[in-house]
Amino acid sequence: MRRVDRRRFLQLSGAGAAAASTGALAGILASGRAPAYGQEQTLHWVRWSDFVPASDALLKGKMTEECKKATGISLQLETINANDIQARVTSAIQSGTGPDIIFAINNWPQLYAASLADMSDVAEEIGKAQGGYYGVSKQIATVGDRWIGVPWAIGGGLIAYRKSWYAEVGYDTFPDTWDKWHDAGKKLKAKGRPIGQALAHSFGDPPGFFYPWLWSFGGKEVETDGKTVALDSKETLESVKALVPFWNDACDPGGLAWDDSSNNRAFLSGTISATNNGASIYIEAKRKPDTYQTEKGEPMYKDIAHAPLPKGPGGQYNLPGPMTDMVMKYSKNQKAAKDFLRWIHSEPVFEEWFTSQQGYTDGPTKFWEGDKVWSADPVLTPFKNLPSEGRLTGYAGPPSQAAAEVQTKYIIVDMYAKAVQGAKAEDAVSWATGELKKIYGA
Amino acid sequence: MSLLSDSRTAAYAPARRRGPISRLLENERWLGLALLAPTLILLGVFVAYPFVKGIELSVTDTRVGVPGHFVGFQNFVALWHDDIFRLAVWNTCLYTVVATTVKLVLGLWLALLLNRNFRGKAFMRAFILLPFIIPTVLSTFAWKWMFDPTFSVINYVLLHLHLITVADRINWLGVPWLAMASVIVVNVWRGVPFFAISLLAGLQTISPELHEAAAIDGARAWARFRHVTWPLLLPVTMVIMLFSVIQTFADFQLVYVLTGGGPANTTQLFATYAYQIGIGTGLLSQGAAVSLAIFPILLLVVIVQLVYIRRVETA
Numbered sequence: 001m002r003r004v005d006r007r008r009f010l011q012l013s014g015a016g017a018a019a020a021s022t023g024a025l026a027g028i029l030a031s032g033r034a035p036a037y038g039q040e041q042t043l044h045w046v047r048w049s050d051f052v053p054a055s056d057a058l059l060k061g062k063m064t065e066e067c068k069k070a071t072g073i074s075l076q077l078e079t080i081n082a083n084d085i086q087a088r089v090t091s092a093i094q095s096g097t098g099p100d101i102i103f104a105i106n107n108w109p110q111l112y113a114a115s116l117a118d119m120s121d122v123a124e125e126i127g128k129a130q131g132g133y134y135g136v137s138k139q140i141a142t143v144g145d146r147w148i149g150v151p152w153a154i155g156g157g158l159i160a161y162r163k164s165w166y167a168e169v170g171y172d173t174f175p176d177t178w179d180k181w182h183d184a185g186k187k188l189k190a191k192g193r194p195i196g197q198a199l200a201h202s203f204g205d206p207p208g209f210f211y212p213w214l215w216s217f218g219g220k221e222v223e224t225d226g227k228t229v230a231l232d233s234k235e236t237l238e239s240v241k242a243l244v245p246f247w248n249d250a251c252d253p254g255g256l257a258w259d260d261s262s263n264n265r266a267f268l269s270g271t272i273s274a275t276n277n278g279a280s281i282y283i284e285a286k287r288k289p290d291t292y293q294t295e296k297g298e299p300m301y302k303d304i305a306h307a308p309l310p311k312g313p314g315g316q317y318n319l320p321g322p323m324t325d326m327v328m329k330y331s332k333n334q335k336a337a338k339d340f341l342r343w344i345h346s347e348p349v350f351e352e353w354f355t356s357q358q359g360y361t362d363g364p365t366k367f368w369e370g371d372k373v374w375s376a377d378p379v380l381t382p383f384k385n386l387p388s389e390g391r392l393t394g395y396a397g398p399p400s401q402a403a404a405e406v407q408t409k410y411i412i413v414d415m416y417a418k419a420v421q422g423a424k425a426e427d428a429v430s431w432a433t434g435e436l437k438k439i440y441g442a
Numbered sequence: 443m444s445l446l447s448d449s450r451t452a453a454y455a456p457a458r459r460r461g462p463i464s465r466l467l468e469n470e471r472w473l474g475l476a477l478l479a480p481t482l483i484l485l486g487v488f489v490a491y492p493f494v495k496g497i498e499l500s501v502t503d504t505r506v507g508v509p510g511h512f513v514g515f516q517n518f519v520a521l522w523h524d525d526i527f528r529l530a531v532w533n534t535c536l537y538t539v540v541a542t543t544v545k546l547v548l549g550l551w552l553a554l555l556l557n558r559n560f561r562g563k564a565f566m567r568a569f570i571l572l573p574f575i576i577p578t579v580l581s582t583f584a585w586k587w588m589f590d591p592t593f594s595v596i597n598y599v600l601l602h603l604h605l606i607t608v609a610d611r612i613n614w615l616g617v618p619w620l621a622m623a624s625v626i627v628v629n630v631w632r633g634v635p636f637f638a639i640s641l642l643a644g645l646q647t648i649s650p651e652l653h654e655a656a657a658i659d660g661a662r663a664w665a666r667f668r669h670v671t672w673p674l675l676l677p678v679t680m681v682i683m684l685f686s687v688i689q690t691f692a693d694f695q696l697v698y699v700l701t702g703g704g705p706a707n708t709t710q711l712f713a714t715y716a717y718q719i720g721i722g723t724g725l726l727s728q729g730a731a732v733s734l735a736i737f738p739i740l741l742l743v744v745i746v747q748l749v750y751i752r753r754v755e756t757a
Contacts, residue, residue: 252591401724
């Protein structure tokens with residue numbers, strides 16, 4: 001074999017590269033298109049680990065392949081624990097490098113507005129084509145007229161409850177007022193089947209219950225100007241006073257130490273009779289009918305139904321959890337990110353993912369209310385109406401940065417936690433009002 | 443004869459020429475600096491820079507992605523009026539004092555036991571290190587399961603021993619004082635091996651002859667411990683305490699996993715509160731101020747302990 005020395009190697013490779021580049025350049029100029037390797041884009045997308053694992057499997061498998069074929073984009077999908085997303089966003093923004101798209105929950109996009117790319121063109125296109133976004137999706141994903149993200153979907157909670165247990169205590173339909181639920185809960189707790197509700201520091205379940213509780217008594221954080229703190233009111237005080245007996249008589253005290261998955265485990269193990277949650281409990285029970293069974297040996301999912309949070313003197317509300325894809329300003333792939341979001345939100349593509357959720361989430365636009373997923377299983381149908389009946393944190397003001405701060409510091413949740421731990425209702429409200437005033441600068 | 447001349451030639455041959463770096467390292471000062479350099483670089487990048495950056499952040503109003511302006515001590519003044527921060531200060535002090543004291547007592551007890559001769563001594567010494575070796579997050583998740591309000595194995599055992607009823611299940615992480623006690627228990631469980639092994643090393647440096655002499659003079663076990671073991675072990679103990687206080691004071695993972703600072707901030711520590719504000723809320727400057735607020739307290743503790751160690755050593 002002939003020895004190739006360094007000089008000879010450089011001559012050969014240099015000539016080859018020159019020939020290839022000059023020849024290829026002519027071809028590129030003639031075709032008017034970038035070469036295939038130049039077109040290939042890699043897009044890094046960070047999402048939460050979905051409560052419906054089948055959806056993650058679909059995104060990582062089939063949809064990643066389809067994306068490559070349809071757009072030429074190589075999707076690098078990374079799923080992480082939802083509690084770790086904010087740490088990831090912070091380090092990415094501060095270092096100016098990281099994922100191109102990051103999935104946000106609740107009102108997080110408002111915290112990072114200055115570091116997010118303008119998505120107005122893509123969001124407006126999708127919204128226009130699909131019947132318009134829900135108000136809650138739009139509020140979270142906009143600052144003024146600027147879209148700071150593209151709404152992905154909307155999560156939210158309804159009360160999952162055991163039909164037979166409620167029937168046993170005289171409620172063939174789920175109680176529609178807090179007083180009636182208090183009564184039913186008291187009877188069920190006496191039988192060792194309390195209501196399960198997290199009242200601790202986790203981002204999902206505690207705010208999902210206690211903000212609607214506050215609103216349903218007529219309480220609110222601020223006035224419509226989004227600045228004047230209005231928490232210190234007769235209505236708020238009533239809501240705190242009403243919670244203490246409700247908690248003591250009807251709820252599992254363990255909720256003070258629960259995280260967002262504790263109620264799923266407690267419900268599926270048959271230790272609680274009802275809990276405010278997404279559809280994941282029912283979906284899991286239905287997926288494993290032999291594992292999750294009633295005390296009579298029947299599949300548990302057949303004994304589960306969903307109902308909205310009851311109404312109080314101030315009305316009936318829920319706190320939807322809008323999910324938003326944020327394209328980061330530092331990303332050098334913003335165009336590819338926009339192309340990708342256009343593609344994945346196109347009807348046939350998004351429908352594939354939406355179907356895999358089986359009703360765990362609502363679509364970001366009203367168009368998805370008509371999807372066949374809602375007629376597939378009547379037990380999940382009540383989730384369809386959540387976004388239109390929801391309010392966001394910061395009410396009666398917008399879900400601003402200050403509202404996000406109140407939520408992430410768990411001030412409303414802790415106001416109730418202090419009361420059930422023995423603090424006077426007046427002191428709990430006064431403490432929370434003081435904290436809100438510091439945050440809103442009032 | 444010829445051999446002699448050859449060896450003379452070799453002896454007077456000029457030494458092999460050394461490179462400039464080798465010649466530089468001949469100088470002790472430069473060699474010392476070269477040996478220190480890796481440590482200095484690591485400390486500079488991972489300790490000094492973040493510390494200086496933290497100070498810089500704490501006197502601005504920086505949010506995530508929004509460069510801040512100089513605001514002086516405004517963040518610290520705000521902290522002074524922050525109820526949650528004051529609670530976190532109290533919690534951290536309580537957590538550190540109780541956990542460190544219990545770790546010292548149990549660690550010393552374990553070290554004295556391990557210093558005796560018994561079958562399987564080597565295995566036992568390695569075995570007790572397990573809690574210290576397992577990653578904190580992993581072991582804390584196991585503890586979280588044990589303290590779970592619904593599925594706690596501790597409650598399960600108590601229930602089957604008829605010591606509690608279903609209605610009286612102990613809410614380990616849901617009652618404020620129990621939650622604090624629970625996180626302290628986990629910290630102690632994790633930290634005792636460090637104390638035990640370090641104190642054991644200290645015990646082994648004490649000459650057995652001293653104990654024998656004291657025994658001959660009629661000293662009983664307690665007197666031998668009090669007048670021989672403890673004074674000789676004190677310098678090592680103070681150094682271990684110093685490390686432990688610093689680590690416990692800045693603890694994060696344990697509380698973050700077990701309670702997230704709840705219920706209603708009753709287990710909130712400096713580090714968890716700094717994380718909640720800096721990362722959860724995006725207020726980097728206020729988060730940095732919370733972190734830096736630890737510094738003067740720790741500095742005071744370290745100075746007191748170092749002065750005490752010096753006094754003990756020179757006494």
